Amino acid sequence: QINLVESGGGLVQAGGSLRLSCTASGRTIENYAMGWFRQSPGNEREYVSAINWSGGSTYYADSVKGRFTISRDNRKNTVYLQMTTLKPDDTAVYYCATKLHSGAYEPDYNYGNWGRGTQVTVSS
Numbered sequence: 001q002i003n004l005v006e007s008g009g010g011l012v013q014a015g016g017s018l019r020l021s022c023t024a025s026g027r028t029i030e031n032y033a034m035g036w037f038r039q040s041p042g043n044e045r046e047y048v049s050a051i052n053w054s055g056g057s058t059y060y061a062d063s064v065k066g067r068f069t070i071s072r073d074n075r076k077n078t079v080y081l082q083m084t085t086l087k088p089d090d091t092a093v094y095y096c097a098t099k100l101h102s103g104a105y106e107p108d109y110n111y112g113n114w115g116r117g118t119q120v121t122v123s124s
Contacts, residue, residue: 001113003025006022006118007020008118009118011121011123014087021080033105035049035097036095038094068084094119
């Protein structure tokens with residue numbers, strides 16, 4: 001069983017930055033690709049970014065490409081999401097998860113061990 005805990009969310013003005021962390025316990029995540037998703041009120045959970053097991057390959061939704069950077073430190077069992085040039089549309093609860101199934105990185109049904117999320121609010 002892998003337990004994931006997200007942290008680093010908060011309130012920030014448009015144009016600002018935040019770094020989210022996703023720390024795993026229970027088992028190592030070094031063999032798993034990892035993903036970040038977000039969900040805002042009234043909307044479905046949305047893919048944000050993913051990273052392969054080694055950190056050598058990273059993937060982004062078009063909406064965050066060039067502004068967000070995903071990374072991981074397997075020694076710390078942690079995945080990060082550096083968010084810059086934040087916009088009010090980035091306001092959401094952000095979740096991390098382990099990629100459990102082969103296939104595309106975008107669908108959330110390929111992931112499991114979801115954390116409880118961390119709230120990011122971007123004011124205009």
